[in-house]
Amino acid sequence: MDNPFEGCHDMQQLLTWAKDYWVLIAVAFLAVIIARFLIRSLMKLVMFAVLIGVILVLVFHASPAKVVDMGKDIAGTAGDTFAKTVQPVLEEEIKHAQFVPHDDGTYEIKTEHLRITGKKGDPKATVSYGDHTFQVNIQDLSERVQQQILQAENGQKQ
Numbered sequence: 191m192d193n194p195f196e197g198c199h200d201m202q203q204l205l206t207w208a209k210d211y212w213v214l215i216a217v218a219f220l221a222v223i224i225a226r227f228l229i230r231s232l233m234k235l236v237m238f239a240v241l242i243g244v245i246l247v248l249v250f251h252a253s254p255a256k257v258v259d260m261g262k263d264i265a266g267t268a269g270d271t272f273a274k275t276v277q278p279v280l281e282e283e284i285k286h287a288q289f290v291p292h293d294d295g296t297y298e299i300k301t302e303h304l305r306i307t308g309k310k311g312d313p314k315a316t317v318s319y320g321d322h323t324f325q326v327n328i329q330d331l332s333e334r335v336q337q338q339i340l341q342a343e344n345g346q347k348q
Contacts, residue, residue, distance in 0.1 A: 284338050299338060308339065315339065 246252040290298040299306040308315035
């Protein structure tokens with residue numbers, strides 16, 4: 191007959207390891223719980239969006255293409271907000287800008303209320319206005335602002 195306590199030595203090693211590394215186990219357990227919560231929340235959001243789309247198509251007889259376009263419009267709202275609110279301020283502020291090229295290839299364009307930071311050759315820049323920060327594509331900015339950024343990248347002053 192086999193000994194029922196034959197694997198006891200392995201179990202003892204496992205318990206000793208668990209006592210030694212309890213912090214690591216607790217962190218891993220917490221990470222799994224947080225990941226599960228985030229995934230469930232994301233899935234609920236996706237399901238809610240799909241449900242709204244289905245209701246719009248079935249109940250209100252909206253075409254599926256129109257529902258997809260509505261979703262794209264909602265996603266593009268942040269870009270529109272930037273274009274309507276920050277862009278005009280950016281145009282006015284850039285006239286009084288101070289250009290600061292750095293040795294590491296980055297640059298700053300500063301005004302009283304506005305700051306643009308970027309790296310030479312990078313098509314993205316960070317625009318900070320008040321408490322708000324926007325990551326923008328340089329080509330989305332106006333022609334005058336693009337010229338100022340190119341001058342700052344080249345280390346030239348106007």
